[in-house]
Amino acid sequence: MTTCYRQILIHLDPTRAVTRRLAAALRVARHDGAAVTALYAATPSFVELAYAPEVGSVLMPDLVELDDRRRQWAIDAFDAAVKDAGLRVRWSQTAEVPVALAFAQQALYADLMVVGQQDRGNENASAVPGDFVETVLSVSGRPAPVLPSTLAGDTIGQTVWEVVCCSPVRPH
Structure with a gap:
C-alpha cells in the first residue's frame, strides 16, 4: 500500500x-x-x-470562563474520538488571532x-470566522475536504481518498 498522507491537520472548534x-x-x-x-x-x-474599556473589565472573567467551557467541550470530544483510535494523535491549540491565519x-x-x-x-458558530475555510485554503495551499455542517453518514470522501490517492495505479 502506498501511503498518501503522512500528517493530517484537523480543525477543532466548539461546534x-x-x-x-x-x-x-x-x-x-x-x-x-x-x-x-x-x-x-x-x-x-x-x-x-465593541471597544468599551469600562465594560470590558466587568465582562472579561465571564468571557474567559465561556472560552474555557468551549475549549473543554472540544477537548472532551477529542478525547472520546481518539480513546481507542490506535493512531498517533496529538492535541494542540492556538490563542493567536486571527485564527484562520494561525491555522493556515x-x-x-x-x-x-x-x-x-x-x-x-450552532450557538458557538461565532467562534469560527465566516471566511475561515476560504482563508485557510488560499493561504496554506494545502488540500482539504470541506465537510458539510449537516453531514449525514460516515463515508464522506471515502471513494475519493481511495481512488485518487491511496490505490496503486495499475496499467491496463
Whole structure:
C-alpha cells in the first residue's frame, strides 16, 4: 500500500461538527497510517465585544470562563474520538488571532487538512470566522475536504481518498 498522507491537520472548534470532522480524519489516518494533529482554533469571545474599556473589565472573567467551557467541550470530544483510535494523535491549540491565519500557518506542515463548513445554526458558530475555510485554503495551499455542517453518514470522501490517492495505479 502506498501511503498518501503522512500528517493530517484537523480543525477543532466548539461546534457539534467537530465529532464528524474527527471521525473523518481518523478514518483517513487509519487507512494511510498517518499521524493526526487536532488544532483547536477558535476566536476568543472578547474579540466580539465593541471597544468599551469600562465594560470590558466587568465582562472579561465571564468571557474567559465561556472560552474555557468551549475549549473543554472540544477537548472532551477529542478525547472520546481518539480513546481507542490506535493512531498517533496529538492535541494542540492556538490563542493567536486571527485564527484562520494561525491555522493556515500550521497547515504548512501537513499533507492534508480536514476542515468544515461553518455551522450557522450552532450557538458557538461565532467562534469560527465566516471566511475561515476560504482563508485557510488560499493561504496554506494545502488540500482539504470541506465537510458539510449537516453531514449525514460516515463515508464522506471515502471513494475519493481511495481512488485518487491511496490505490496503486495499475496499467491496463
